[in-house]
Amino acid sequence: MTATLDATHDPALRSWVPGADGHADFPIQNLPFGVFAPPGEAAPRGGVAIGRHILDLAAALRAGLFEGALRDAAAAAATAPLNGFLALGAGPRRALRQRLSAILAAGSADQPRAAPCLHDAADCTLHLPARIGDYTDFYVGIHHATNVGRVFRPDNPLLPNYRHVPIGYHGRASSVRVSGTDVRRPRGQLKAPDAAAPRFAPCERLDYELELGVWVGPGNELGAPVPVSGAGAHIAGFCLLNDWSARDIQAWEYQPLGPFLAKSFGTTISAWVVTPEALAPFRMSQPPRPEGDPAPLPHLLDAADQAGGALDIALEVLILTPRMREQGLPPHRLARSGSRHMYWTVAQMLAHHTSNGCNLNPGDLLGTGTLSAPEAEGLGSLLESTQGGRVPVALPGGETRRFLEDGDEIILRARACRAGAAPIGFGECRARILPA
Amino acid sequence: MTATLDATHDPALRSWVPGADGHADFPIQNLPFGVFAPPGEAAPRGGVAIGRHILDLAAALRAGLFEGALRDAAAAAATAPLNGFLALGAGPRRALRQRLSAILAAGSADQPRAAPCLHDAADCTLHLPARIGDYTDFYVGIHHATNVGRVFRPDNPLLPNYRHVPIGYHGRASSVRVSGTDVRRPRGQLKAPDAAAPRFAPCERLDYELELGVWVGPGNELGAPVPVSGAGAHIAGFCLLNDWSARDIQAWEYQPLGPFLAKSFGTTISAWVVTPEALAPFRMSQPPRPEGDPAPLPHLLDAADQAGGALDIALEVLILTPRMREQGLPPHRLARSGSRHMYWTVAQMLAHHTSNGCNLNPGDLLGTGTLSAPEAEGLGSLLESTQGGRVPVALPGGETRRFLEDGDEIILRARACRAGAAPIGFGECRARILPA
The missing domain is CATH 3.90.850.10 (Fumarylacetoacetase-like, C-terminal domain)
Known part of the structure; x- marks a missing residue:
C-alpha cells in the first residue's frame, strides 16, 4: 500500500471555484466522484465535488475538457451509476484526478470552459454513486x-x-x-x-x-x-x-x-x-x-x-x-x-x-x-x-x-x-x- | 395462494416435440424459462425447456409466433438476463405460458414455424437465468x-x-x-x-x-x-x-x-x-x-x-x-x-x-x-x-x-x-x- 503524492496533494494548491479553498470537505485536494441530478433534470449523471459546487462531467466532456485516454475515463465517470468507472482501477482514476486538478486549479486556462459546467450542490439531488452488487x-x-x-x-x-x-x-x-x-x-x-x-x-x-x-x-x-x-x-x-x-x-x-x-x-x-x-x-x-x-x-x-x-x-x-x-x-x-x-x-x-x-x-x-x-x-x-x-x-x-x-x-x-x-x-x- | 389449473396442466396434453411426452423434467405441462446460448453462438438469450429441446424465444418472436401483449411478454422472456421478465409478474407470465402450451401442443398449426426455433439442449450452454441482486x-x-x-x-x-x-x-x-x-x-x-x-x-x-x-x-x-x-x-x-x-x-x-x-x-x-x-x-x-x-x-x-x-x-x-x-x-x-x-x-x-x-x-x-x-x-x-x-x-x-x-x-x-x-x-x- 504505497501512498504516492503528487501535485494534486499540494496543500498550497488553490482553486478558482468560489468557496472551494478551505472547504471542510471538498477543497481541490479531494475531488471525490459521485452521482447527482441538477435542478429540474431527472437523469442522474456523474460529477465531482469541489467546494459547494459539483462539476458536471458530461458537460465538461461536451466542453472538450478531456482528450485521448482521459476522455474514456471521464466518460466512465460521467455515466451513472459509476460501476464502469470504479472498474477502471487506479491508473485511469489517478490520471483523471490529475487532469481535474489542473482544470480546477487557480489560474487554469480551462476556467472559461469549465465554469459553465458547475452546479451549486445545494440545488442538486445526490444519488447512490454505484449499483451495489453485494x-x-x-x-x-x-x-x-x-x-x-x-x-x-x-x-x-x-x-x-x-x-x-x-x-x-x-x-x-x-x-x-x-x-x-x-x-x-x-x-x-x-x-x-x-x-x-x-x-x-x-x-x-x-x-x-x-x-x-x-x-x-x-x-x-x-x-x-x-x-x-x-x-x-x-x-x-x-x-x-x-x-x-x-x-x-x-x-x-x-x-x-x-x-x-x-x-x-x-x-x-x-x-x-x-x-x-x-x-x-x-x-x-x-x-x-x-x-x-x-x-x-x-x-x-x-x-x-x-x-x-x-x-x-x-x-x-x-x-x-x-x-x-x-x-x-x-x-x-x-x-x-x-x-x-x-x-x-x-x-x-x-x-x-x-x-x-x-x-x-x-x-x-x-x-x-x-x-x-x-x-x-x-x-x-x-x-x-x-x-x-x-x-x-x-x-x-x-x-x-x-x-x-x-x-x-x-x-x-x-x-x-x-x-x-x-x-x-x-x-x-x-x-x-x-x-x- | 390459489393454484389455478387450466388447459396447460391437462395430463393428457401431448407435444409434437420429439421426446417431450413423458420427459422426466420438461413435458409440455412444465415449460420453465431459462437463459442459454446455442452451439457456436456466444450471446445468451431466453428460452423454454421442452423435453430434450429448448425453444429459442428470440427466434420464435422473429417467426411471428406472438402477437399483441404476448409479444411484449415473449420479448422480455427472450432477453437475457430474465430480470425484466421476472418483474412482469403472474399475469403476463401465465398468458405467455398458455400461448407456449398452444404452440408446442400436438396438432398445433404453429408447428411448422416453431420447429426451426428448437435447439437440442445437449448442444447448448446454460446460463444463470437472471442477474441476482440479493x-x-x-x-x-x-x-x-x-x-x-x-x-x-x-x-x-x-x-x-x-x-x-x-x-x-x-x-x-x-x-x-x-x-x-x-x-x-x-x-x-x-x-x-x-x-x-x-x-x-x-x-x-x-x-x-x-x-x-x-x-x-x-x-x-x-x-x-x-x-x-x-x-x-x-x-x-x-x-x-x-x-x-x-x-x-x-x-x-x-x-x-x-x-x-x-x-x-x-x-x-x-x-x-x-x-x-x-x-x-x-x-x-x-x-x-x-x-x-x-x-x-x-x-x-x-x-x-x-x-x-x-x-x-x-x-x-x-x-x-x-x-x-x-x-x-x-x-x-x-x-x-x-x-x-x-x-x-x-x-x-x-x-x-x-x-x-x-x-x-x-x-x-x-x-x-x-x-x-x-x-x-x-x-x-x-x-x-x-x-x-x-x-x-x-x-x-x-x-x-x-x-x-x-x-x-x-x-x-x-x-x-x-x-x-x-x-x-x-x-x-x-x-x-x-x-x-
Missing part, C-alpha cells in the same frame, strides 16, 4: 466488539476467533440509500427476556452505527483470492456508512445465523466516493497489536500494509432531535472516533473476503463495522454509550436518549487532517427516522 | 435445524426463536453459479477444537446442502412490507439450490455474525425457472405443527396460505465420485427428501423478509435452507448423515465418505408427482469439486 459488513472495530461482547459475556467479551479472523457477514444491498433519505423505523419480532413469547411491534431500541464504507473497484474472478499486497488495486474509494440497527429485533433473531431483519431495513451512506488518491496523505502504520495478541496468519500479513495501510481519519456522530430543531439548536456531537481503531486494515479485510475464492465485483460495498474509540466520548453506537439502554445520554435542551426516537436525525462526518496536508472530508452521511 | 438463505428445514443443533446442543437442539421466526441470513450473490460449473474447494482458517491456534489450509470438511431456491418476481418498495396473503404475487419461480458449505471454516468463523466464508465460495443452482403456474397442481396444505408448538404470529399467518401454500416436491441428492466414474457406475443416491419438510411456507419466508420494510427486487434469490426428512435416508447434508463426520457413508464400489473429496460430483434432482397431474421436474443442479 454488501459485506465487517466487525473490525475492536473496541466496539469488546463493548458489545461485554454486554453478553462480561468475563470474556471478545470471542476466541476475533484476533485471528477479520469477522464479517453478508449485508443487504437493496436497502442501502444515499445520505438524505429518510429511514422508516422497522417493525419486527420483539421478545423481552422474561416474556413467554415474542410480539410483532415497532422497534423500541433503534440505534445507529458509525462506520467507514469501502467501494470495490476492479473485481477478482471466482476462485482467485487477492493477496493483501494486491488488495489496494481493488479498492476504488471510501464513504461514511450508518449501519442502522434494531437492537431488540437483533437480540431475538440473531442466533444461529447472524443479524438479518435487524439491519436490512436500511443502511445510509455518504454520497461521494473519496478516492485512495485523495486519502494518500492520511495513511499511517497499523497500530501495534496489544501485548499477547496473536500475529495475523501469513496470508493476512504484508509488511507494506502494516507499515502504511492504515488510515488516519477522524469520525464523528451527531444528533438533531425534533425538539432541538424547534429550539434552533445545532446538531449535538454524540461521539468522536477514528479509523485508527480498526483492528484489521482494509487490505486485510479484502484479502480475507477473497481468501476462500469469493469474487468481488466493481460497486460492491464493504463496511468496516462500528468504529468506537476506547474513551467514553468515542462510542460509535447508543448500545455502547447507554450501556445497552441502561444509562441515558443527555442532550442539549434537557432531553435524553436511550435509543433513537421518531424524527431524530443522525449525521456522520469525517475529516482527514495532518500536518503538511490539506485537510479533506467526506460530506455528510445523514438521515432522519420516520415513524413505523 | 441472495437470502433461510433455515426452514426443521429436521435439518434439529439435526445440526443436536451436534452443538444435544439437550436443546432447536433454539427458542426457531418456531417463531423464519430464520434466514444474507448470502453471497456474486458466487452463485449455474448447474454444470465446477466448484473450487475453498481454503480458509481451520481450527481443531484442541489446537492452540488456527491454520490456513484447504477445507477438510466440505459438504453440500439440498435446498429449493425461489426467484423473486415483482419487487416491493423499501418500507412497504408484503403480507403473507400477497406474497405469491412476488414469486416468479423455483429452482434447486446447493448451498456448498465448508464445515470447518464455518465452525471457527460463525460466531457472532453467522456463516460467511464457509458459504461464499460458491452456490450452485439449476438453470430453469420452474413457474408457480407449473407447480400449481403440486400445492398442498402446510403440515400441522407438532403438538405444543406455538402458532405463527398474526403477521405470518394466512388461512389460504396454510390451506394451500405448501409444495409437494420430492428432492434427492446423488453423488458420482471419480472412482465410480472410472468404474462406469451411475450416480448413487445419498438422500431423498421433499419440500413438505419446510416449517414455514415460501409466502411466510417472503412476508417475514419484508416485515421490517426490507425491499426485494426482481431477480433476488431466496434459498429455503437444507430440507432434510426425518428418516435416516432423508438427510440433506453430510454433516447430518455422517453425524458430524463421525460415521462414514458407504458408497458403491467400496468407497466411503465423511466429507466431499476432490472430483466428487453432487447432483440434486426434484420431481413433482401427484395423482391426476403430469409429473414434472426441475432439471439437474450439478457440480464437481475441483482441488483447492
Whole structure:
C-alpha cells in the first residue's frame, strides 16, 4: 500500500471555484466522484465535488475538457451509476484526478470552459454513486466488539476467533440509500427476556452505527483470492456508512445465523466516493497489536500494509432531535472516533473476503463495522454509550436518549487532517427516522 | 395462494416435440424459462425447456409466433438476463405460458414455424437465468435445524426463536453459479477444537446442502412490507439450490455474525425457472405443527396460505465420485427428501423478509435452507448423515465418505408427482469439486 503524492496533494494548491479553498470537505485536494441530478433534470449523471459546487462531467466532456485516454475515463465517470468507472482501477482514476486538478486549479486556462459546467450542490439531488452488487459488513472495530461482547459475556467479551479472523457477514444491498433519505423505523419480532413469547411491534431500541464504507473497484474472478499486497488495486474509494440497527429485533433473531431483519431495513451512506488518491496523505502504520495478541496468519500479513495501510481519519456522530430543531439548536456531537481503531486494515479485510475464492465485483460495498474509540466520548453506537439502554445520554435542551426516537436525525462526518496536508472530508452521511 | 389449473396442466396434453411426452423434467405441462446460448453462438438469450429441446424465444418472436401483449411478454422472456421478465409478474407470465402450451401442443398449426426455433439442449450452454441482486438463505428445514443443533446442543437442539421466526441470513450473490460449473474447494482458517491456534489450509470438511431456491418476481418498495396473503404475487419461480458449505471454516468463523466464508465460495443452482403456474397442481396444505408448538404470529399467518401454500416436491441428492466414474457406475443416491419438510411456507419466508420494510427486487434469490426428512435416508447434508463426520457413508464400489473429496460430483434432482397431474421436474443442479 504505497501512498504516492503528487501535485494534486499540494496543500498550497488553490482553486478558482468560489468557496472551494478551505472547504471542510471538498477543497481541490479531494475531488471525490459521485452521482447527482441538477435542478429540474431527472437523469442522474456523474460529477465531482469541489467546494459547494459539483462539476458536471458530461458537460465538461461536451466542453472538450478531456482528450485521448482521459476522455474514456471521464466518460466512465460521467455515466451513472459509476460501476464502469470504479472498474477502471487506479491508473485511469489517478490520471483523471490529475487532469481535474489542473482544470480546477487557480489560474487554469480551462476556467472559461469549465465554469459553465458547475452546479451549486445545494440545488442538486445526490444519488447512490454505484449499483451495489453485494454488501459485506465487517466487525473490525475492536473496541466496539469488546463493548458489545461485554454486554453478553462480561468475563470474556471478545470471542476466541476475533484476533485471528477479520469477522464479517453478508449485508443487504437493496436497502442501502444515499445520505438524505429518510429511514422508516422497522417493525419486527420483539421478545423481552422474561416474556413467554415474542410480539410483532415497532422497534423500541433503534440505534445507529458509525462506520467507514469501502467501494470495490476492479473485481477478482471466482476462485482467485487477492493477496493483501494486491488488495489496494481493488479498492476504488471510501464513504461514511450508518449501519442502522434494531437492537431488540437483533437480540431475538440473531442466533444461529447472524443479524438479518435487524439491519436490512436500511443502511445510509455518504454520497461521494473519496478516492485512495485523495486519502494518500492520511495513511499511517497499523497500530501495534496489544501485548499477547496473536500475529495475523501469513496470508493476512504484508509488511507494506502494516507499515502504511492504515488510515488516519477522524469520525464523528451527531444528533438533531425534533425538539432541538424547534429550539434552533445545532446538531449535538454524540461521539468522536477514528479509523485508527480498526483492528484489521482494509487490505486485510479484502484479502480475507477473497481468501476462500469469493469474487468481488466493481460497486460492491464493504463496511468496516462500528468504529468506537476506547474513551467514553468515542462510542460509535447508543448500545455502547447507554450501556445497552441502561444509562441515558443527555442532550442539549434537557432531553435524553436511550435509543433513537421518531424524527431524530443522525449525521456522520469525517475529516482527514495532518500536518503538511490539506485537510479533506467526506460530506455528510445523514438521515432522519420516520415513524413505523 | 390459489393454484389455478387450466388447459396447460391437462395430463393428457401431448407435444409434437420429439421426446417431450413423458420427459422426466420438461413435458409440455412444465415449460420453465431459462437463459442459454446455442452451439457456436456466444450471446445468451431466453428460452423454454421442452423435453430434450429448448425453444429459442428470440427466434420464435422473429417467426411471428406472438402477437399483441404476448409479444411484449415473449420479448422480455427472450432477453437475457430474465430480470425484466421476472418483474412482469403472474399475469403476463401465465398468458405467455398458455400461448407456449398452444404452440408446442400436438396438432398445433404453429408447428411448422416453431420447429426451426428448437435447439437440442445437449448442444447448448446454460446460463444463470437472471442477474441476482440479493441472495437470502433461510433455515426452514426443521429436521435439518434439529439435526445440526443436536451436534452443538444435544439437550436443546432447536433454539427458542426457531418456531417463531423464519430464520434466514444474507448470502453471497456474486458466487452463485449455474448447474454444470465446477466448484473450487475453498481454503480458509481451520481450527481443531484442541489446537492452540488456527491454520490456513484447504477445507477438510466440505459438504453440500439440498435446498429449493425461489426467484423473486415483482419487487416491493423499501418500507412497504408484503403480507403473507400477497406474497405469491412476488414469486416468479423455483429452482434447486446447493448451498456448498465448508464445515470447518464455518465452525471457527460463525460466531457472532453467522456463516460467511464457509458459504461464499460458491452456490450452485439449476438453470430453469420452474413457474408457480407449473407447480400449481403440486400445492398442498402446510403440515400441522407438532403438538405444543406455538402458532405463527398474526403477521405470518394466512388461512389460504396454510390451506394451500405448501409444495409437494420430492428432492434427492446423488453423488458420482471419480472412482465410480472410472468404474462406469451411475450416480448413487445419498438422500431423498421433499419440500413438505419446510416449517414455514415460501409466502411466510417472503412476508417475514419484508416485515421490517426490507425491499426485494426482481431477480433476488431466496434459498429455503437444507430440507432434510426425518428418516435416516432423508438427510440433506453430510454433516447430518455422517453425524458430524463421525460415521462414514458407504458408497458403491467400496468407497466411503465423511466429507466431499476432490472430483466428487453432487447432483440434486426434484420431481413433482401427484395423482391426476403430469409429473414434472426441475432439471439437474450439478457440480464437481475441483482441488483447492
